[in-house]
Amino acid sequence: MPQTLKACTPPPYPMAPSMTPVTRFIRESAEVFTFDLAPERATPFAPGQFNMLYAFGVGEIPISISGAADAPDRLTHTIRAVGPVSAALGRLKTGDQVGLRGPFGVGWPVEEAKGFDVLLIGGGIGLAPLRPAIYWLLRNRAAYGRVGVLYGARTPDDLIFVSELEEWRKTPDFQLRVAVERAGPDWTGDVGYVTPLLSKLRYDPADAIAMICGPEVMIRATALALEDAGIADSRIFVSMERNMKCAIGHCGHCQFGPLFICKDGPVHRYDRVRDLLAYREL
Amino acid sequence: MAKADEAAAIITADGLQALLLAIRARGYRAIGPTVQNQAIVYDDIESVDDLPRGWTDEQDGGRYRLARRDDDALFGYSVGPQSWKKFLHAPKLRLWTAERDGENASVTPEPPPSDRLAFVGVRACEIRAIEIQDRVLVGDLYVDPHYKALRERALIVAVNCGKAGGTCFCVSMHAGPRVEQGFDLALTELLEGTEHIFLVETGSDEGRALLSQVPHRPASSREVEAREAVIEHTASSMGREMRSDDLNELLMSNLEHPRWDEVATRCLSCTNCTLVCPTCFCTSVEDASDLSGARAERWRRWDSCFTMDFSYIHGGSVRASAKSRYRQWMTHKLATWIDQFGSSGCVGCGRCITWCPVGIDITEEVRAIRGGDACAEDMQ
Numbered sequence: 173m174p175q176t177l178k179a180c181t182p183p184p185y186p187m188a189p190s191m192t193p194v195t196r197f198i199r200e201s202a203e204v205f206t207f208d209l210a211p212e213r214a215t216p217f218a219p220g221q222f223n224m225l226y227a228f229g230v231g232e233i234p235i236s237i238s239g240a241a242d243a244p245d246r247l248t249h250t251i252r253a254v255g256p257v258s259a260a261l262g263r264l265k266t267g268d269q270v271g272l273r274g275p276f277g278v279g280w281p282v283e284e285a286k287g288f289d290v291l292l293i294g295g296g297i298g299l300a301p302l303r304p305a306i307y308w309l310l311r312n313r314a315a316y317g318r319v320g321v322l323y324g325a326r327t328p329d330d331l332i333f334v335s336e337l338e339e340w341r342k343t344p345d346f347q348l349r350v351a352v353e354r355a356g357p358d359w360t361g362d363v364g365y366v367t368p369l370l371s372k373l374r375y376d377p378a379d380a381i382a383m384i385c386g387p388e389v390m391i392r393a394t395a396l397a398l399e400d401a402g403i404a405d406s407r408i409f410v411s412m413e414r415n416m417k418c419a420i421g422h423c424g425h426c427q428f429g430p431l432f433i434c435k436d437g438p439v440h441r442y443d444r445v446r447d448l449l450a451y452r453e454l
Numbered sequence: 455m456a457k458a459d460e461a462a463a464i465i466t467a468d469g470l471q472a473l474l475l476a477i478r479a480r481g482y483r484a485i486g487p488t489v490q491n492q493a494i495v496y497d498d499i500e501s502v503d504d505l506p507r508g509w510t511d512e513q514d515g516g517r518y519r520l521a522r523r524d525d526d527a528l529f530g531y532s533v534g535p536q537s538w539k540k541f542l543h544a545p546k547l548r549l550w551t552a553e554r555d556g557e558n559a560s561v562t563p564e565p566p567p568s569d570r571l572a573f574v575g576v577r578a579c580e581i582r583a584i585e586i587q588d589r590v591l592v593g594d595l596y597v598d599p600h601y602k603a604l605r606e607r608a609l610i611v612a613v614n615c616g617k618a619g620g621t622c623f624c625v626s627m628h629a630g631p632r633v634e635q636g637f638d639l640a641l642t643e644l645l646e647g648t649e650h651i652f653l654v655e656t657g658s659d660e661g662r663a664l665l666s667q668v669p670h671r672p673a674s675s676r677e678v679e680a681r682e683a684v685i686e687h688t689a690s691s692m693g694r695e696m697r698s699d700d701l702n703e704l705l706m707s708n709l710e711h712p713r714w715d716e717v718a719t720r721c722l723s724c725t726n727c728t729l730v731c732p733t734c735f736c737t738s739v740e741d742a743s744d745l746s747g748a749r750a751e752r753w754r755r756w757d758s759c760f761t762m763d764f765s766y767i768h769g770g771s772v773r774a775s776a777k778s779r780y781r782q783w784m785t786h787k788l789a790t791w792i793d794q795f796g797s798s799g800c801v802g803c804g805r806c807i808t809w810c811p812v813g814i815d816i817t818e819e820v821r822a823i824r825g826g827d828a829c830a831e832d833m834q
Contacts (some may be wrong), residue, residue: 185563186596187739187752188550193557228552228559229743229750254768269559271552414772415765417739420596423757424736425764427786429706430793435594451709453778 186420189226189271194264195246200332204297205262206238206250209270214244219304220279220383220411220439224419225249226271227260234416236301236385236438237275241308247272250300250332276419277438280305280383281409288407289317289375293366293394295324295386299332301411301438302385306340313345317380320347320373324366324390327354347373366390367397377402383439385411392449395442408442429454462673462681463654469668470528470652471502473611473639476667477572482609485541486574487534492520494534496541499574506531513620513693513804515813526650529575529643532619533803537732538573538580542604543587545756549739552750566603574611576637578630579622579801581612583732585636589795590735609660612637616684620693621804623817627698629801631688639664642681653681694804696817697824698788701798704824705789709781713822718777720812725758727806727814728783733799736764759783784819 196208219241226232233255239248253262264270282305290309294302302321309319321340325331331350340348349369351362362369380403384394391410398408414426414433426433429448431440448454465473477484478500486499489506499505505528512519513532523530552561576584588605591598615622615631624630633640638661642653653673656662673681728734738757743750757764760779765772773779791799800816807815 182596184599185550186598187754188561188563191552191559191561226741228554229741229747231741232739232752267557269557271559271561413767415767417737417757421594422591422596422598422735423738424759425738425757427759427782427790429785430790432794453773453775454709454782 186273187418189224189232189273191269192247192272194266194268194270197264197266200250200334201330203254203330204250204252204332206248206332207261207264207270208239209247209249209272210245211247211272215247215275216244217241217247217275217304218279219282219308220301221275221277222301222419222438223247223249223272223274223276224416225251225257225261226273227257227264228269228271230260231257232271232273232417233257233261234276234413234419234434236411238300238303239307240311241304242311250297250303252297273419277434278436278440280411280439281381282308285381286312286315287317289319289380291320291322291370291373291375291380291382291398291403293322293382293384293386295366295390295394296326296330297332298384298386298390298411299323302383303333305383310343310346318347318375319345320349320375322349322351322366322369322373324351324353324386326352328352328356328359349373365393367393370397370401380407382408383411384408388412388449395446405443405446406441409439410442410445411438412440412445413438461656462678463656463665463670464673464677465652465654465668465670467502467526467528467650467652469670470641472668473664474499474501474574476664477574477609477611480570480664482570482572484572484574487529487531489520493518494520494531496534496536496538496573502528505529505575510617511619513622513808515621515807515815516810517620517813518808525645527616527643527645529613529641530617532615532617532622533577533580533805535730535805535809537730537803537805538576538584539587539732539735541571541573542584542608543591543598543601543735547600547754549752549754554748554750564600566599569604570607570609571604572609572611576610576612577615577803578612578633579624579627579803580732581610581633581636582627582629582801583803584610586733586795586797586799586801587735589797593795609664610637610639612640614640614642614681614685615688616643618688618691618693619804619808621807621815622692622802623694623696623804624802625689625692626694626696626817627798627800627802632685637661642684644677644680644684646680651677653677694802694807694815694817696802696820698798698800701820702789702792704820705785708823709785711823713819714777714781716822717780717814717819718775720814721760721776721780722811723760723776723779724811725760726809726811728758728760729756730805730809731787732801732803732805733787734758738763759786784816787816788820
């Protein structure tokens, strides 16, 4: 089963955030930034889980945790500024406070994947929710088969975690392919979508688990390509996004057919959502 | 018959007044049906004189009118536009306030209310609706502290419906009209000639304690039969009906049925159906700060899956068309609710039909989809 860590005792006021200091702020690209929060109490989480982050007086949004799960005293989030709340979070600096609720939801199946080849495919900011799983695999490398990461972005300037990508590229026994949709003359990597790059990775489809995060159209295309490549739909996992106001199954906004993205997801086994994904505007 | 019958008691109309006084004396805020703005509206009541004596309602798709009865019935209507969720799951609620001083901010949650609410005149479908909201708001890992506080202390004085409304279909949803559980006291209003009495059943220690404070006598077998006749009459005169045993499969296998396009040409996306629905629980939050930025609040308010904002994520709304929003509402209510919470989200109260400004009728929409079930046609 996918990994879940839930608070043993849910907070008495589950909608009230704890104001938490920013301890590090990094700009990843023009639109994307990363910050660490130092929660008052150690906050264990599973790779793929998310928090609700509140910008004082502005609002609250769901953001996946993008840091390592073995450091529960540090919660890292990587955010693209696309709306009022994410833009306000992007104006924070070290020492400022962010309202924190979480962690919530069901994460990546990192335990279930032990012994398997593992493919991680991220599109755009979708690499951020995958990063805790990548860290997990790297730190427990012997427990897994071959590991491959595909990452697609719009342009080279939109790439995030750039220095880490370089490290991963040099990591032995770790496959990484990065593609951009539009490239300049300086770009020597792949151009186009990530799906054609699947054929460049070495893995055994009969013995592989895949984890996908990105725009929904990319998730659909990638999952289809993985199925075509012979990976069972029950071994493909996708992280989904919907409007979310509560993260605790009460507000109703994140429903996707019978599922609540907040508590049944955000990571879903693909065979459980494939039919639903086929309907527009569900 | 059931044990409740052996304990059934009779109180008079004066006894009902005594009951209301006893409820209030025990520290409850009594809330019941009143006539306001030409509708039955749940509000604070002090005496039986506040109840809609002699009033009834006429309901149909997009139509609601109060009308005079030819008797003095106090509960002679079916259901009004409001449900008890107005009190248990407030339309607007401050969740917390926050203060900021320099770099440090702190959040203070709104304490749960300590009110003890007594709901007088709760119908079987409404009890079912409250139980459905219980499963959403206190039945899972996370608990809504405000709902829980009010719900745990609430007293329910139920009423067996003496009249089915024009849009009622609780029988189809197995949610009424007989009050079977979840009550402290259950009344059946019996009017015969000049006699005006209430048969009372008790469903809890609190209910028994209250009844003991009110003049009452045991019900005769004739009076128990009269109650059965009232319930039977109501059950057999439902204004609507809807086959409900297969709705999950029916609707989820018809997500591209042309009827969704057709209903979208009529649906105004006005959200009325979700606001009057006694089980619709969706909310949004509004964060705001004062002008200095030193103080902030979060409010929760009812929201509706019929708005564009409801499904907005960066780049646009997931459900941009009225078709998709109506489909979401109806499939959630009748189908996916069963996957999520183990029961239908519909209790057959008919409010969504009555209060739809264009009279869209959920039972008719189901019939249309059933009639033109693409899968069924394929099989023939």
